Amino acid sequence: xxxxxxxxxxxxxxxxxxxxxxxxxxxxxxxxxxxxxxxxxxxxxxxxxxxxxxxxxxxxxxxxxxxxxxxxxxxxxxxxxxxxxxxxxxxxxxxxxxxxxxxxxxxxxxxxxxxxxxxxxxxxxxxxxxxxxxxxxxxxxxxxxxxxxxxxxxxxxxxxxxxxxxxxxxxxxxxxxxxxxxxxxxxxxxxxxxxxxxxxxxxxxxxxxxxxxxxxxxxxxxxxxxxxxxxxxxxxxxxxxxxxxxxxxxxxxxxxxxxxxxxxxxxxxxxxxxxxxxxxxxxxxxxxxxxxxxxxxxxxxxxxxxxxxxxxxxxxxxxxxxxxxxxxxxxxxxxxxxx
Amino acid sequence: xxxxxxxxxxxxxxxxxxxxxxxxxxxxxxxxxxxxxxxxxxxxxxxxxxxxxxxxxxxxxxxxxxxxxxxxxxxxxxxxxxxxxxxxxxxxxxxxxxxxxxxxxxxxxxxxxxxxxxxxxxxxxxxxxxxxxxxxxxxxxxxxxxxxxxxxxxxxxxxxxxxxxxxxxxxxxxxxxxxxxxxxxxxxxxxxxxxxxxxxxxxxxxxxxxxxxxxxxxxxxxxxxxxxxxxxxxxxxxxxxxxxxxxxxxxxxxxxxxxxxxxxxxxxxxxxxxxxxxxxxxxxxxxxxxxxxxxxxxxxxxxxxxxxxxxxxxxxxxxxxxxxxxxxxxxxxxxxxxx
Numbered sequence: 133x134x135x136x137x138x139x140x141x142x143x144x145x146x147x148x149x150x151x152x153x154x155x156x157x158x159x160x161x162x163x164x165x166x167x168x169x170x171x172x173x174x175x176x177x178x179x180x181x182x183x184x185x186x187x188x189x190x191x192x193x194x195x196x197x198x199x200x201x202x203x204x205x206x207x208x209x210x211x212x213x214x215x216x217x218x219x220x221x222x223x224x225x226x227x228x229x230x231x232x233x234x235x236x237x238x239x240x241x242x243x244x245x246x247x248x249x250x251x252x253x254x255x256x257x258x259x260x261x262x263x264x265x266x267x268x269x270x271x272x273x274x275x276x277x278x279x280x281x282x283x284x285x286x287x288x289x290x291x292x293x294x295x296x297x298x299x300x301x302x303x304x305x306x307x308x309x310x311x312x313x314x315x316x317x318x319x320x321x322x323x324x325x326x327x328x329x330x331x332x333x334x335x336x337x338x339x340x341x342x343x344x345x346x347x348x349x350x351x352x353x354x355x356x357x358x359x360x361x362x363x364x365x366x367x368x369x370x371x372x373x374x375x376x377x378x379x380x381x382x383x384x385x386x387x388x389x390x391x392x393x394x395x396x397x398x399x400x401x402x403x404x405x406x407x408x409x410x411x412x413x414x415x416x417x418x419x420x421x422x423x424x425x426x427x428x429x430x431x432x433x434x435x436x437x438x439x440x441x442x443x444x445x446x447x448x449x450x451x452x453x454x455x456x457x458x459x460x461x462x463x464x465x466x467x468x469x470x471x
Numbered sequence: 472x473x474x475x476x477x478x479x480x481x482x483x484x485x486x487x488x489x490x491x492x493x494x495x496x497x498x499x500x501x502x503x504x505x506x507x508x509x510x511x512x513x514x515x516x517x518x519x520x521x522x523x524x525x526x527x528x529x530x531x532x533x534x535x536x537x538x539x540x541x542x543x544x545x546x547x548x549x550x551x552x553x554x555x556x557x558x559x560x561x562x563x564x565x566x567x568x569x570x571x572x573x574x575x576x577x578x579x580x581x582x583x584x585x586x587x588x589x590x591x592x593x594x595x596x597x598x599x600x601x602x603x604x605x606x607x608x609x610x611x612x613x614x615x616x617x618x619x620x621x622x623x624x625x626x627x628x629x630x631x632x633x634x635x636x637x638x639x640x641x642x643x644x645x646x647x648x649x650x651x652x653x654x655x656x657x658x659x660x661x662x663x664x665x666x667x668x669x670x671x672x673x674x675x676x677x678x679x680x681x682x683x684x685x686x687x688x689x690x691x692x693x694x695x696x697x698x699x700x701x702x703x704x705x706x707x708x709x710x711x712x713x714x715x716x717x718x719x720x721x722x723x724x725x726x727x728x729x730x731x732x733x734x735x736x737x738x739x740x741x742x743x744x745x746x747x748x749x750x751x752x753x754x755x756x757x758x759x760x761x762x763x764x765x766x767x768x769x770x771x772x773x774x775x776x777x778x779x780x781x782x783x784x785x786x787x788x789x790x791x792x793x794x795x796x797x798x799x800x801x802x803x804x805x806x807x808x809x810x
Contacts, residue, residue, distance in 0.1 A: 136601050141575045221560040222784040231795045236480045236660035241578040260599025262475050321575035445561040456570045
């Protein structure tokens with residue numbers, strides 16, 4: 133059997149699990165952003181025809197999974213298993229989407245790293261020979277996250293410049309054990325990192341050490357260098373967090389030439405997001421639309437994509453705790469046209 | 472390669488993943504219950520030396536994992552990966568325990584089914600050849616759950632007789648790819664079930680259809696009958712939910728002779744728990760202490776253990792939704808003395 137574990141934290145998938153379809157559904161602000169043309173569906177407003185934002189978020193997740201399935205002519209019943217999670221308490225967007233899909237379901241929670249956690253577990257299930265076809269989703273919604281994690285939305289609290297804007301959007305992926313296109317070759321599972329940041333309006337700085345730790349572990353485990361990748365992409369460090377990450381890498385003499393962050397790509401500078409985008413939806417929609425597109429077009433051949441999660445809890449913050457963070461990474465490689 | 476998927480929802484682990492150690496840490500009420508002598512540690516009070524119940528719950532999870540490791544002479548760094556979750560928002564008990572352990576970590580959320588979800592994923596990782604040794608934990612705490620899901624604890628709201636008492640306790644397991652003792656032979660991954668129950672004080676009835684669905688799927692997938700098992704154990708249906716499950720099984724002419732439920736075993740009838748125990752900790756401590764003990768003593772040779780989770784969300788309940796539920800099952804088989 134081929135070596136499946138590299139070093140301490142990395143799995144190598146020799147069976148070529150393949151992302152065969154993906155879709156992104158986003159809110160109006162994301163639709164007006166620089167990647168607006170690339171999303172599969174842009175909502176007219178933040179309610180998606182529902183009467184609460186929580187129900188709207190669930191619908192976005194459902195629509196993105198349905199769209200990803202439709203592109204391949206699949207029904208929900210064609211999925212062997214569904215892996216999903218979101219930022220809301222009890223991962224309600226995922227639970228109700230799984231209720232709709234009616235497939236075997238594993239609920240995941242890794243804050244904004246959840247999509248990549250799901251893709252890691254998908255790789256494990258496929259490469260382990262357990263299933264043939266998996267659905268993976270993650271979502272976030274600015275208004276549901278804001279009122280759960282920070283202030284009542286009606287309060288209109290001024291956001292400091294270090295704050296990021298939680299993306300309203302969901303990305304879903306179909307991952308299969310055969311085909312061609314973009315393959316998932318490695319997964320690096322993160323450890324919790326906590327440098328003592330306790331400011332819920334500076335999540336980027338809280339997450340940067342986790343991203344750094346996972347990138348470093350990945351390079352050690354695989355014996356690769358940053359320039360073995362066309363790009364190393366982080367999920368939602370934002371402007372401030374990205375700078376912290378780059379500074380940490382420079383201090384250990386790791387090249388930062390090809391690093392970018394979904395949180396810095398999802399909004400334009402005139403959209404008043406402050407330090408950029410964040411949330412499970414941020415990495416999910418930017419990977420699904422922008423980076424999958426670039427890979428499928430052959431513009432990038434190999435990227436290392438790191439989902440970054442700040443495991444912020446209002447209750448432990450009130451009780452004096454800092455914000456533990458985690459980052460999981462996957463390698464995506466383009467292997468020629470999609471079937 | 473041996474057939475790993477049976478039917479629609481079941482995985483067969485041919486490599487014999489083995490539970491090599493386990494430990495349960497419980498609160499004072501659980502210590503006074505009928506299984507009190509079997510737990511590894513009984514706390515003097517519900518605070519575990521901390522100043523909040525949330526911190527106490529985290530300590531219970533940490534202590535149970537440390538005890539399980541100690542029994543085998545392992546350190547946290549001997550774990551390749553840690554899988555855990557709990558009932559609290561952002562699974563804070565698991566996150567902070569993972570921060571302490573400093574191992575690669577995947578956060579899971581399946582409400583009270585989380586322990587069994589973790590053991591399912593452990594089986595997948597071991598049988599897939601990805602790792603050699605895994606830690607799995609789940610916890611709950613009566614006082615943290617009550618104030619998060621129902622009423623402020625100070626309010627002293629009268630509980631209806633259909634209500635269950637959330638167990639204060641945590642169970643942790645070490646699962647490895649070699650040794651002897653109790654092996655994990657199958658995992659059946661559940662689907663979301665929702666029969667429209669919306670009463671947060673009758674979770675047993677909400678979960679019973681999920682347990683039924685998973686038991687039925689397992690029997691279909693494996694071609695087994697209930698009496699192929701010494702016992703079919705559910706996690707926390709309680710008295711009322713267990714009766715609903717048995718009624719559903721009788722209607723489909725499935726034998727209910729060897730069914731029991733951890734929620735009906737964890738407290739004695741004079742402990743005022745009403746419909747029995749519940750919570751992630753319920754199945755975790757009863758499996759760890761009572762059923763693992765019975766298996767290791769050779770009293771049971773083969774059991775099917777079904778973790779039952781009511782994915783209750785206060786916010787979706789306020790918005791008019793019912794309580795979706797899920798159940799995951801594992802087969803545990805005794806193969807001779809533990810090394």
